[in-house]
Amino acid sequence: MKNILILSLSRHDDVNTSATFELAREFSGSNRVLIVEHPYTWTELLRGLTGKKGWIRLIATLSSRPLIRFKGRVHVLVPPAVSPTNFLSFGKWYGRLSRRNHRAVAKCVNSWLLKEKWKHYYYINSYNYHFPDLNKYMAGQCLKHVYHCVDPIVKPYTVKHGIRNQERAVENADLVISTAPQLQHKWNSVKPSFTVLNGVNHHHFNSPRKCVPAVRSLGKKLIGYFGAIERRINYEMLIATFKTNPDWTLVMAGPVQDEYVPAEIREMPNVHFIGKYTYDELPSLIYSVDVAMIPFKIEEAAGCIYPLKLYEYMSTGKPVVSTLFNSDLLIPIADKVHIAKSADKLNVAIENALNEKDNKKQLRRKSFAAMNTWEHRAKIFLNYLNK
Structure with a gap:
């Protein structure tokens, strides 16, 4: 039985799950697991005092003992x-x-x-590039240090310090495990660099x-997108497609980052x-x-994306339409997913998905998802x- 300490960028009370928490849940079946979640800043804390999440972080800040x-079986340190x-x-x-932030978090961990x-x-630093040197402040003996790279850093806010800090986090680690081959190639x-793809809680879906x-x-005729509504989505393509097909309805479910969403798509009937939504x-x-x-947009950064939602969709058996944002991921499963190789092909892909009558294709999606679980x-x- 191992002791596994994970520094996470995600938090225990986030609305949706993450690769970090799903892996930790599986690790905990035969190991002792502690997740150190990403701390609030003082600014976030003050903004959050109107809700339960903010008060939990206030208690963690004022307490003399770790909160x-x-x-499940996973301990989460706030x-x-x-x-x-x-x-x-x-x-x-x-x-x-x-450095002061590093010491504050390390004191709590120690x-x-x-x-x-x-x-x-x-020790696994799961994509928390804000604390690249935390291992240097922690007590005890680290038997192996892994940096877990789960996404490209592309947004201006995170690029400012994130790219440099991530390089430092990798420098401190013994090995890097990434969620996509293109991320692995970078390191x-x-x-030593390896790929462990994202998975799915197949039974849940x-x-x-x-x-x-x-x-x-x-x-x-409902076409649904479920996830963060943000920079990666090709809104121009969606506007053109759903203007051309007024009998189709697009359902966008998830948190909205307003700065990326054109007013035109919001006004479409x-x-x-x-x-x-919750998990x-x-x-x-x-x-x-x-x-x-x-x-998603077809762009260079998208080749590093391996979205959780792909296997979640496939687990339900529903027809899946995707742009060819990551050819390494999608071309091998073209018999299970309707792929739009360019924006102007999206109409055809959706039409084919709506008219899909092949139950065997549905079973292939479910079977494929079942082979790609978080347990695996x-x-x-x-x-x-x-190793």
């Missing part, structure tokens, strides 16, 4: 609030505040390590669900933004539409820890 939450740093340019003051008598552990010349009446009533609600939402879609991914990940 622990549980996700660190105290730290100083915001991203507004600063790289230099003296950024370095000072960053208190827990001492209490639980963890003298040695495996091949720097550290494959179990029969009732449709959501409020969604089902939005139209006769056959496009509906239905807001956030438990997601399967029923997918079952409520006729076609599930991934309308966790075993591969642990094999790399053992």
Whole structure:
């Protein structure tokens, strides 16, 4: 039985799941697992005091003992609030505040390590490039240090310090495990580098669900997108497609990053933004539409994306339409997914998906998803820890 300490960018009370928490859940079947979630900044804390999440972080900040939450068998440590740093340019003051933040989080972690008598552990920094040097402040013996790279860093806010910090995190690690081959290739010349693809909780999505009446009533031919509504989506393509086909209805479900969403698509009568959903609600939402879609831009950064939603969609058996945002991922499964190789081909892909009558294709999607579970991914990940 291993002690596995994971520094996560995601948090235990996020609305949706993440690769970090899904892997940790699988690790915990035969190991002791602690996730150190990403701390709030003081700015986030003050903004969040109107809700439960903010008060949990306030308690963590004021408490003299580590605040622990549980996700199944996984212990989750909620660190105290730290100083915001991203507004600063790289230099003296950024370095000072960053080191102070590292010490604050490490103090909390070390208190827990001492209490639980963890003298040695495996350390995984799961894409938390904000704390590239945390390992240097932690007590005990780190048996192996992994940097888990799950996405390209492309947004201006994260690019500012993220690329440099991520390179430092990789430098500190013994090996890098990425969620896509193109991410892995980036680190091949720097550290031992491997790929462990994202997976799915197949049972969660494959179990029969009732449709959501409020969604089902939005139209006769429903095409749904489920996930963050942000930079990666090709909005121009969606506007053109759903203007051309007014009898189709687009359902956009998930948190909206307003700065990326054109006003034109919001005003279209056959496009509906239905807001956030929980992980438990997601399967029923997918079952409520006729076609599930991934309308990502075809761009260089998209080749590094391996979205959780692909296997989630496939687990339900629903017809899936996707742009060819990642050819390494999608071409091998072209017999299971309707692929739009260019924006002008999206009409054809959706039409084919709506008219799909082949039950064998549905079964192929479900069977393929069942072979790509988080349980399987966790075993591969642990094999790399053992090397």
